[in-house]
Amino acid sequence: MxxxxxxxxxxxxxxxxxxxxxxxxxxxxxxxxPAALLRALVAAGQNEGAHQYAPSAGLPRLRQAVALRTANSPDPDTEVTITAGATEALHCALFALLQPGDEAIVVEPAYEQYAPAIRSAGGTVVPIRLTDVDGSFADLLAAVCTERTKVVVVNSPWNPLGRALTSDEWAALAELARQRGIVVVSDETYEHLVPGEHRGVLDAIPEPELRVKVSSVSKSFAVTGWRVGWAVAGPELTKRIRAVHQYVTFCPAVPLQHAVADVLADDFQxxxxxxxxxxxxxxxxxxxxxxxxxxxxxxxxxxxxxxxxxxxxxxxxxxxxxxxxxxxxxxxxxxxxxxxxxxxxxxxxxxxxxxxxxxxxxxxxxxxx
Incomplete structure (x- = not known):
């Protein structure tokens, strides 16, 4: 334990x-x-079907809405999984990817959830400690990789620093994925809070089975207590993530899924x-x-x-x-x-x-x- x-x-x-x-x-x-989200929640509460289990992978209409607001238009049926917040998405992804003895790189400063999730999955945490918070970790990645490295966990925009990953950092991650088959798990919970167009792991790494995007509505909709998030990955990796997810929460709160689907689709402003x-x-x-x-x-x-x-x-x-x-x-x-x-x-x-x-x-x- x-x-x-x-x-x-x-x-x-x-x-x-x-x-x-x-x-x-x-x-x-x-x-x-926002008021639009509260109105959507009231409407969801009046829907009799919203009070029973949804499909474990998430409401189809919510998966469609997530795909609509996600880069490169992932397939909502085979590449999007709705989870109980980004935290569960992260845990399910790491349990799907890691076996005992595998290594996972974490770039520090790092949100506290990453290391315990890796260890719970049986993995070993390999930290890269950024000593200059205005610097880049691009040149530090290759030196810490071994034949046991299976995952790199990053966060963009980055808690606690607030900045997005730079083009050279994404390029280094893409090279690592392509050359070594290492999967990049990117926590992008703050993606909609940056000005302009957010560039994330789905833009940087073209191979669907070599990246997982984790996100949620907690920060972008000001509802940290709703616990509605998702994981976006290639079809084969999504099957593995869903295999873990079905035995963790099975499905997040269904009325909240309905409300989020309404706002993502129609009131995204x-x-x-x-x-x-x-x-x-x-x-x-x-x-x-x-x-x-x-x-x-x-x-x-x-x-x-x-x-x-x-x-x-x-x-x-x-x-x-x-x-x-x-x-x-x-x-x-x-x-x-x-x-x-x-x-x-x-x-x-x-x-x-x-x-x-x-x-x-x-x-x-x-x-x-």
Missing amino acids: VLVAESMFVRIPALAARHGAVNLAQGVFDHGP VVGEVADGLRERATWFAERLTQVGLSTSVAASPFYLVADVGMAADAWCDRMVVDEGVAALPLSVFYSAPVSTVDTLVRFAVCKRQSTLETAARRLAERLS
Whole structure:
């Protein structure tokens, strides 16, 4: 049995609640979703058929809507699987791809779900630790590959950094897949929150059986609690993912699938409204951080801000949540071993109401000005 420590996304919010702190540590909204999504949910609730099991692979109309909004038009019947959030899609993909003794590369800083999922599937985590958060991992991939390497897990746009992968990083991943048959699993949960056209794994790697795209509506629709996500892969790999999925959740909540299908198909502009609101508030908060001496800038995906606090970030975060009433995360928690070049960096989640950010900004100003 694989034992893991308590998640930082459980511990820190609990600590924030205990001390009455503004929770900018966790990427969860403190407001509801767009009105169009709520209307779709009400309509779904009045559909008698929406309260029973759906096909394990997902509602056909939702798979069609996902395919409509996905690069390269995957086949909704054979290449799209609806899951209980992107987290389940990630787990199902890794269990489909890894056997005990296989290795999976994870590029750090990395979201905490990746390593435990790999270990649960029997794989060994091989980290690449980016020491310069503005740098590229393209030239680091080949050196860590062995004959046991089966998977690379990446995240674009990248939590916690907020940036999309660069063209040279995608090119290096595509070369690795083509030359060595390694499957690239790309978590693209934040894909619709970047300006312009998102370029992801389906664009970068043409071979359908050598890439898996994982995504969800959690961030783009401001519904982190709905747990509606999906995996997109080639037909043969999709069969393997579905074989795992059917014994995990069988199918996500059916009324929520109906509501998401409606909005993805007919009201997709609400995603732009969510993204615009995030960017506006992130820009405002970045300016306030700069005013109190914390160097930061708004990344392509405005969900998070990374700021330099000028001292040991773990101690700074501990003091801020207990004494000053603002919770954030040191960037070091996204690494599996110490990296001295990120010791002073902190991640703020800015997916909050304007009033929430104003309270956080005021508390920080009182302490730091």
